[in-house]
Amino acid sequence: xxxxxxxxxxxxxxxxxxxxxxxxxxxxxxxxxxxxxxxxxxxxxxxxxxxxxxxxxxxxxxxxxxxxxxxxxxxxxxxxxxxxxxxxxxxxxxxxxxxxxxxxxxxxxxxxxxxxxxxxxxxxxxxxxxxxxxxxxxxxxxxxxxxxxxxxxxxxxxxxxxxxxxxxxxxxxxxxxxxxxxxxxxxxxxxxxxxxxxxxxxxxxxxxxxxxxxxxxxxxxxxxxxxxxxxxxxxxxxxxxxxxxxxxxxxxxxxxxxxxxxxxxxxxxxxxxxxxxxxxxxxxxxxxxxxxxxxxxxxxxxxxxxxxxxxxxxxxxxxxxxxxxxxxxxxxxxxxxxxxxxxxxxxxxxxxxxxxxxxxxxxxxxxxxxxxxxxxxxxxxxxxxxxxxxxxxxxxxxxxxxxxxxxxxxxxxxxxxxxxxxxxxxxxxxxxxxxxxxxxxxxxxxxxxxxxxxxxxxxxxxxxxxxxxxxxxxxxxxxxxxxxxxxxxxxxxxxxxxxxxxxxxxxxxxxxxxxxxxxxxxxxxxxxxxxxxxxxxxxxxxxxxxxxxxxxxxxxxxxxxxxxxxxxxxxxxxxxxxxxxxxxxxxxxxxxxxxxxxxxx
Amino acid sequence: xxxxxxxxxxxxxxxxxxxxxxxxxxxxxxxxxxxxxxxxxxxxxxxxxxxxxxxxxxxxxxxxxxxxxxxxxxxxxxxxxxxxxxxxxxxxxxxxxxxxxxxxxxxxxxxxxx
Amino acid sequence: xxxxxxxxxxxxxxxxxxxxxxxxxxxxxxxxxxxxxxxxxxxxxxxxxxxxxxxxxxxxxxxxxxxxxxxxxxxxxxxxxxxxxxxxxxxxxxxxxxxxxxxxxxxxxxxxxxxxxxxxxxxxxxxxxxxxxxxxxxxxxxxxxxxxxxxxxxxxxxxxxxxxxxxxxxxxxxxxxxxxxxxxxxxxxxxxxxxxxxxxxxxxxxxxxxxxxxxxxxxxxxxxxxxxxxxxxxxxxxxxxxxxxxxxxxx
Numbered sequence: 001x002x003x004x005x006x007x008x009x010x011x012x013x014x015x016x017x018x019x020x021x022x023x024x025x026x027x028x029x030x031x032x033x034x035x036x037x038x039x040x041x042x043x044x045x046x047x048x049x050x051x052x053x054x055x056x057x058x059x060x061x062x063x064x065x066x067x068x069x070x071x072x073x074x075x076x077x078x079x080x081x082x083x084x085x086x087x088x089x090x091x092x093x094x095x096x097x098x099x100x101x102x103x104x105x106x107x108x109x110x111x112x113x114x115x116x117x118x119x120x121x122x123x124x125x126x127x128x129x130x131x132x133x134x135x136x137x138x139x140x141x142x143x144x145x146x147x148x149x150x151x152x153x154x155x156x157x158x159x160x161x162x163x164x165x166x167x168x169x170x171x172x173x174x175x176x177x178x179x180x181x182x183x184x185x186x187x188x189x190x191x192x193x194x195x196x197x198x199x200x201x202x203x204x205x206x207x208x209x210x211x212x213x214x215x216x217x218x219x220x221x222x223x224x225x226x227x228x229x230x231x232x233x234x235x236x237x238x239x240x241x242x243x244x245x246x247x248x249x250x251x252x253x254x255x256x257x258x259x260x261x262x263x264x265x266x267x268x269x270x271x272x273x274x275x276x277x278x279x280x281x282x283x284x285x286x287x288x289x290x291x292x293x294x295x296x297x298x299x300x301x302x303x304x305x306x307x308x309x310x311x312x313x314x315x316x317x318x319x320x321x322x323x324x325x326x327x328x329x330x331x332x333x334x335x336x337x338x339x340x341x342x343x344x345x346x347x348x349x350x351x352x353x354x355x356x357x358x359x360x361x362x363x364x365x366x367x368x369x370x371x372x373x374x375x376x377x378x379x380x381x382x383x384x385x386x387x388x389x390x391x392x393x394x395x396x397x398x399x400x401x402x403x404x405x406x407x408x409x410x411x412x413x414x415x416x417x418x419x420x421x422x423x424x425x426x427x428x429x430x431x432x433x434x435x436x437x438x439x440x441x442x443x444x445x446x447x448x449x450x451x452x453x454x455x456x457x458x459x460x461x462x463x464x465x466x467x468x469x470x471x472x473x474x475x476x477x478x479x480x481x482x483x484x485x486x487x488x489x490x491x492x493x494x495x496x497x498x499x500x501x502x503x504x505x506x507x508x509x510x511x512x513x514x515x516x517x518x519x520x521x522x523x524x525x526x527x528x529x530x531x532x533x534x535x536x537x538x539x540x541x542x543x544x545x546x547x548x549x550x551x552x553x554x555x556x557x558x559x560x561x562x563x564x565x566x567x568x569x570x571x572x573x574x575x576x577x578x579x580x581x582x583x584x585x586x587x588x589x590x591x592x593x594x595x596x597x598x599x600x601x
Numbered sequence: 602x603x604x605x606x607x608x609x610x611x612x613x614x615x616x617x618x619x620x621x622x623x624x625x626x627x628x629x630x631x632x633x634x635x636x637x638x639x640x641x642x643x644x645x646x647x648x649x650x651x652x653x654x655x656x657x658x659x660x661x662x663x664x665x666x667x668x669x670x671x672x673x674x675x676x677x678x679x680x681x682x683x684x685x686x687x688x689x690x691x692x693x694x695x696x697x698x699x700x701x702x703x704x705x706x707x708x709x710x711x712x713x714x715x
Numbered sequence: 716x717x718x719x720x721x722x723x724x725x726x727x728x729x730x731x732x733x734x735x736x737x738x739x740x741x742x743x744x745x746x747x748x749x750x751x752x753x754x755x756x757x758x759x760x761x762x763x764x765x766x767x768x769x770x771x772x773x774x775x776x777x778x779x780x781x782x783x784x785x786x787x788x789x790x791x792x793x794x795x796x797x798x799x800x801x802x803x804x805x806x807x808x809x810x811x812x813x814x815x816x817x818x819x820x821x822x823x824x825x826x827x828x829x830x831x832x833x834x835x836x837x838x839x840x841x842x843x844x845x846x847x848x849x850x851x852x853x854x855x856x857x858x859x860x861x862x863x864x865x866x867x868x869x870x871x872x873x874x875x876x877x878x879x880x881x882x883x884x885x886x887x888x889x890x891x892x893x894x895x896x897x898x899x900x901x902x903x904x905x906x907x908x909x910x911x912x913x914x915x916x917x918x919x920x921x922x923x924x925x926x927x928x929x930x931x932x933x934x935x936x937x938x939x940x941x942x943x944x945x946x947x948x949x950x951x952x953x954x955x956x957x958x959x960x961x962x963x964x965x966x
Contacts, residue, residue, distance in 0.1 A: 005914030009901050012788055016898035019795055020891045061781045061904075063913035071752055073760075075781045111795050118792045125785060133676055137785035140683050144789050147690050148796035157701045158712040164627070164694045165713070171634055171687050172621065178641045178680065179614060185673070186648040186743050189751020211739035235713045573716075576713035578630070580716045582621045583725040590731035597735065603745035611736040615729050622725045623718075649754060652747035657770035659762050660853050660925065668770070670754030671761070675774040678858060679786045686793030689951045693800040696958050 003051075004059040004077050007044040007087065008125045011037055015117040022110035031102050034113035038095040041120060045091050048128070049084035053497070055521030056080050056504065056514050058130070070516035072192035078130030078515050081501035082335050086258055087127035089339050090251040093346060094120045096477050097243040103471040104243055104353055112152070119145040119247070126255055130515060132181055132216075132267065133191045135259060136174070139223070143170050146252060150240040161576065162239035169232040169581045170222055176589060177219020183212040184267070193266035194515035197508045201270030205600055213268055213600075214593040220263070221588075223256030226320055227290045228584040230313050231574060234297070237309035242353035245305060249312040249349060250342035254319065257338075261323050261331065261505070269508045276326045278599030280411070282592065283324030288419060290317030295426035297574065299553070300567040302364040304352045304438075307430055308345065311388070314427040315341050318420055322403035328506050329410050332498035332529065333402025340395020340488045344387045347481035348431065351381040354474050355438065360466040364434045369441025377470070378439035380478045385435055387485055389428030390421070390542035392531075395488030400424065400542075401535030402495060409532070417535065421542045428542070429549025436554050443554035495529040503527065606647035613640035627695040627705040631688050638684040642677050649673030766921040767851040767930035775856070776936040780915040783936070784900055787943055791897040794947035798890070801954040832874025839867040843945070850937035851930035857937040861944025868949040872956060889950045896943025903936055 014037035018030060025033070051057055057079055064074025079087075098116060101108065122142035129135045147170075151163030185191060187208045188199035200209060218229070225233040233253065237245050264272070272279060294314030301307035319341075322334030352362065354377045361367050371378060387394035390401075400420060407416035436442040488494070504510065504524065513519035617637025624630035649670030655662050657671035699705050702712075716724070744750065757774060767773040775783050843863035850856030907916035922929035 002908050002914070005904060005908065008784075009904055009914065012784075012901045013898055013905075015788070015795075016791065016894040016901070019791070020894035020898070022890075023887055059913075061913060062777060062907070062915040062917070064778060067756065071756055073753075073757065074778050111799050114795055115792060115799065118788055118795075121788065122785070125781075129781075131781075133679075134779075134782055134785070137679060137683075137782045137789075140687075141785050141789050141792065144683075144686055144690065144796065145792045147687075147694075148792065148799055151694055151697075151800055154697050154701075154800055154802070160694055160697045160701055161710045161712045164691065164698065164710075167687065167691055167694065168621065168630065168634060171691075172618070172637065174683075175614070175617075175634075175637050175641060179610075179644060182610075182641060182644040182648055182673075183739060183743070185645075185751065186749065189749075189753050189755075191672070191753065207739040207742040211735055214735070238713070575716055576711055577716065577721075578707050579622045579624060580721055580724075582618060583716075583721045583728070586618055586622070586732060587724050587728035590728035590735070593735050594731060597738075603747070604740045604743070606746050607740040607743060608737070611733065611740065614736070615733055618729060619725070622721060647746060648743070649749055649751070650747055651749055656854070657758055658768060658854060659770065660768040664762050665759070668758045670749060670751060671757055671770040671774050672751075672754045672779075674771045675779060675782070678771070678775060679782050682786050682790055682858065686789050689793050690796050690800065693797045693954070696955070697800060 001057070001059055003044045003047045004057065004128070005061065007041060007048060007128070008121050010044060011041050011117040011121040011124070015114040015121070018110040018114040018117070025110050027109070030110040030113050031098070034098055034117060035095065037117060038091065038098055038120065041124065042088060042091040042095060045084060045087040045124060048079065049081055049088050052079055052081050052084045054524070056511065058515050065518070066516050070195060070198060070512075072190065072195050072516065075134045076130040076192065076515060077128040078194070078511070079128045080504050081497070082331070082505055083127050083258070083262070085335065085339070086251075086255065087124045089342065090123040090127065090247070090255070091120060093247050093250045093342065096346065096481065097246045099473055100246065100350060100353065100477050101241070101243040103473045104357060105241055115145050115148050119149065123251055123255060127258065130193050130266070131191050132184065132193055132196060132263070135262070136178055136181060139177070139259065140174055142252065142255070143167075143174060146248065149244045150236045152241050152244070153239070159239040162235040165576070165578045165581060166232045166236035168578050169229070169585060172582055172585055173219045173222030173229065176215045180212040180215025180219065183208050183215070187212070192515070193263070194512040196267040197270045198512050198516065200268065203271065205271055205275070209268075209271055210596050210600055211593070213272070214589065214596050216263055217260055218589045218592055220256045220259035221286070222585065224253050224260065224320065225256070225290070225313050225316050226286050227293050228588040230290060230293065231581045231584060233313055234306055234309040234574065235576060237312065238303060238306035242305065242349055242356065245308070245349045246346040249308065250346045253312060253316055254338045254342065257316070257319055257323060264326075265506055266508055266511055269506075272600060275600045280324050280326050282595045282599065284321055286592070287317045287320030287324055288423070290314070290320060291420070291423040292317070293570070295423050295430075296567065296570055298427050298430040299549070300571050301430070304355070304362045304364060304434060307434060308348055308352060311427045311431060312345065314423060315345070318400065318403070318423060321407070321416070321420065325403070325406045325411060327406060327410055328499060328502040329529065330403060330406035331505060332495065332502035333399055333406055335498050335502065336488070336494065337396060337399025337403060340399045340485055341388060343481050343485035343488060344384050344394065344396055347380055347478050347485065348384045348388070350474065350478040350481060351377050351384065354470050354478065357467050357474060358470060364437055367438045369437070371439040372441055374439065374470070376475055377478065378435065380482050381435045381439065382432065384482055384485070385428050385431040386543055386546065387482070388431070389424050389546040390539040392536055392539045393486070393489040395485045397539045398489045398495065398531055401531035401539060402529065404535050404538060405532050417538045421538045421545065425542045425545025426549055428546035429553065432546055432550035433553035436550055443556065495531075496527060499527045499529040500524050606643060610640045610644035610647060613637065613643060625706050625708060627698060627707065628692065630707065631691045631695065634691070635684055635688055638680065641680055645673040645677050645680070762924060765917070765930050765933065766924040767933055768925055769851055769853060769856070771854075772851045772856050772933055772937070773930065776933045777917065777931070780904070780936070783940070784904060784915070787897050787900045787940060790943060790947045791893060794893045794950045797951045797954045801958055829874040832870045836867050836870050836874075839863060839870060843867065843941070847937050847941035848927065848934070851933040852925060857940025858944055860937070861941040862948060864941065864945035865948035865952065869952055889946050889953060892942055893946030893950050896939050896941070896946055899939030899942065900936060903932055903939060906932070
């Protein structure tokens with residue numbers, strides 16, 4: 001089982017090597033070493049995934065297996081296919097981000113690679129850990145390296161401010177989570193998730209459970225950019241180097257949701273399960289609110305990366321809806337959705353990076369029609385935008401369809417598929433509108449009144465000046481990611497496997513028996529899951545809707561103008577002021593906490 | 602006053618938040634974040650305290666003596682390092698903000714809006 | 716938002732949060748009557764299992780060593796990160812070099828300060844090393860000792876030898892120390908695997924409780940952490956001092 005600790009230790013040791021030897025390493029050598037280490041980590045995580053398919057893997061660091069009676073002395077990594085799968089996905093995106101950086105970032109040395117590897121180690125550790133405080137440690141490690149990556153372009157103004165907003169908001173969220181961990185520890189005398197679940201299950205819900213759960217969940221939701229904690233994300237993702245955005249948008253935010261899911265199902269489900277219905281409604285409200293704020297804000301953007309950042313927020317909301325079902329089918333759908341969406345979104349970020357490389361701009365108005373001869377990029381961008389809307393048979397379609405089915409059939413929320421369809425149509429419509437303007441020159445060129453503040457004087461390129469051609473190491477990742485997104489949707493047996501894994505995930509007593517008492521794995525029952533016929537209609541509906549939104553945006557219908565005050569108001573709320581963000585954070589915790597306090601009794 | 606130490610922790614948390622929300626200077630803001638983080642030290646250490654118990658160092662007390670919870674102390678140690686590193690990075694960003702914006706007042710940064 | 720609007724949002728929320736926290740505090744075990752099983756068990760078994768009289772060290776470096784592994788790399792990331800975030804930009808290089816040439820701290824630092832600073836350097840280093848070496852026995856360890864060692868470097872600066880620090884030793888060795896310290900802890904974790912045990916499992920003899928060489932890998936971990944903390948903190952301080960030098964030059 002040495003592959004479990006090595007999945008974390010290999011990138012860590014690699015990072016120290018790159019930092020120590022940086023004076024000796026040429027750029028090419030540093031690139032090569034970090035690529036090799038990234039691939040090694042992907043391999044180790046893939047081995048972990050393969051082993052965990054049949055039963056939950058538990059690895060006790062220092063061999064501190066629990067004492068009889070189920071008292072954990074040490075820290076365990078305990079994971080199933082969903083956790084290990086997330087680690088594989090995060091590691092793969094890191095490799096792709098690294099490859100894309102080769103030609104994209106002109107001025108980096110080995111320290112950049114070192115931080116990237118530390119970030120990778122943190123994501124893997126967080127994905128696998130089975131200990132509440134240890135999750136916090138890896139969460140902070142992820143945050144600290146992410147702050148550095150977000151602020152990497154220190155010669156410009158907006159990365160400094162974006163990274164500051166990111167770091168302050170996320171640190172405040174992490175402190176709240178740690179406060180919650182302290183409360184839970186005082187109640188249970190345990191930090192191991194299974195043991196906490198065991199202890200909490202013996203008592204009923206009390207104020208400490210509600211407060212602890214609120215604070216921990218809110219801490220993770222800050223990372224997952226749920227409203228009203230989402231403000232920092234657009235700032236950070238819009239300013240981070242584009243290769244890093246692939247990782248942030250594809251894996252880091254999603255790990256916040258993984259944190260919520262893990263903590264709920266291992267530690268809190270035993271005590272909160274009777275209140276699942278109430279909890280579901282609170283989470284659905286947050287999820288849908290996030291989806292629509294993200295969708296509306298992406299429509300209001302002209303800065304391409306900021307638009308993709310808000311699109312990320314919109315899809316985080318939909319993922320949260322999937323988790324909110326608090327059931328195996330919803331979780332399975334979400335897991336597939338996260339990876340499918342992450343792959344396609346990464347392809348879109350790479351496309352934006354190519355535009356930036358070639359045209360030294362990121363502004364939709366400024367770029368109007370200037371992308372006409374970037375045919376391949378245009379193709380990937382348009383197909384990717386349609387895929388992200390829910391075009392069958394791409395990966396995002398499959399995930400979205402399964403979540404919709406879980407909501408409509410599993411929980412009687414018949415309206416949910418339509419609502420999700422609208423949210424993804426609006427988000428993808430914004431992307432398609434931008435694509436139509438940039439790559440095809442449709443619509444009128446400049447509407448300076450629409451040009452967002454942050455675009456003015458802040459379009460300094462990451463790569464110094466426009467380049468004449470697109471290097472193969474840029475267009476290849478874009479195409480490969482899009483094809484991977486397609487393959488993810490048609491991989492035979494994927495949905496069945498996800499449901500099997502999710503079935504195990506949602507059983508805290510089985511998890512606790514394996515972790516604390518070394519119980520033999522339960523035989524898994526074969527299950528089958530596939531997208532329903534209706535979901536194809538919703539998928540096509542979302543694509544048609546996205547095209548309509550894009551057409552309305554390009555042609556500037558009068559109806560579009562009528563909505564302008566609403567957007568103006570919404571955009572004003574996104575003030576870029578960190579004090580506002582933390583005030584919203586406090587308000588969010590207060591509201592969510594009140595909702596939990598009222599309903600979880 | 603069996604809850605007084607917990608109230609101190611809660612107070613530090615809220616007063617730190619208040620400071621961040623109203624701050625007009627990034628360095629002040631970073632200190633407020635540290636105040637907020639110190640609420641977790643107080644909470645953790647208060648949680649693990651037991652009346653009449655010794656420190657968990659058995660160098661000069663017989664084994665079997667009742668000691669306070671050593672786990673929360675180890676957690677606090679980790680917590681302190683986290684706080685110090687985040688503060689270092691934020692201060693580095695504040696230095697850069699002063700260079701690029703010519704100010705460290707969050708009210709006057711404003712490169713990112715809408 | 717205006718200041719007023721921000722407070723209108725924050726204050727009611729903070730009030731709700733305060734009420735919620737008070738409500739939960741009432742349900743906590745009363746202060747001083749904690750009976751969590753984790754700490755009690757460790758308080759009983761740690762000395763016997765690991766021959767470490769400082770149970771906090773045993774928890775930090777052995778039972779919950781993975782936390783410390785992550786923490787080590789948080790510090791490593793912060794040290795590397797401040798080197799990245801404070802790296803010199805175009806035009807600043809020249810200014811910095813000029814500042815170094817022209818800067819003669821010795822002229823501005825009062826002589827008694829220099830003397831005192833210089834006199835304290837050696838005792839500080841000894842104290843740091845002592846605290847690190849006795850981490851498994853008495854309060855202290857790699858973190859505490861490492862910070863003391865780093866403060867020795869700050870003393871060198873305070874006594875006007877900053878240029879000596881930069882020019883003679885350079886930043887590179889500090890960076891390497893920082894990286895090696897972090898790598899050292901990770902390698903201790905790998906050590907368990909090499910001996911066919913679990914990662915972070917003890918692979919040394921435990922020695923006799925209370926002696927300098929006892930508690931298995933814990934002293935080794937303390938040394939790695941001490942090197943890492945001393946290197947990391949010194950690196951962070953050096954990066955900030957660089958900025959101070961440049962500012963003084965330009966301003």
